[in-house]
Amino acid sequence: MKRANLYLAAALGMSALGGALVLPAAPSLAQGTTQRIATTKVDVANVATGHRSSKIVGAKVVNDQNDTVGTVDDLIISQKDSVPYAILSVGGFLGVGDRLVAVPYSALQVTDDRVELPGGNKDVLMKQPAFHYAKS
Incomplete structure (x- = not known):
């Protein structure tokens, strides 16, 4: 990893x-x-001075009201257009019953101690299409 x-x-x-x-x-x-x-x-x-992926993956993601909406499960760069995406784990408890969703990395506001998804809402994220890793 x-x-x-x-x-x-x-x-x-x-x-x-x-x-x-x-x-x-x-x-x-x-x-x-x-x-x-x-x-x-x-x-x-x-x-x-950038943000290390090792510090972002696993970080709690909050919205602008400081409500936790998920955690960063992974970071992926698409092969088609080289756009980075954050794969968020939403819902569930301790990894059970969670749902993976992809959001553009640019939608996140990352600081040294915080990953924020402004306007993020756990219920809305749970309704997004589920992300599944490609078989390789």
Whole structure:
């Protein structure tokens, strides 16, 4: 999970700011070669002040009235458009009877000690389409 969080953080930083990245060769490339991906320069000082996925996943999500509406179960970047989504666990008790729903990460207001979904309502979230992980 920590490796996935590292990859997610790197992908979020790369998609937000761009950066030069050299990856190991894909299996279809000759052994010992590298593939260079041209992007823009990364402002590492700015990235360092961002929010770590390891601190967000598992965090309680509250609305603007400070009512708990769920917890962050996961962060996913869509393959189609590279948009980050927060997967929220809503309802249930201790993981039993909960429902996973996807919300755009941009809908959240994240600070060092709080994850807020302004206007969030547990009942409305429970009526959203359930999120299911793709089989891989």
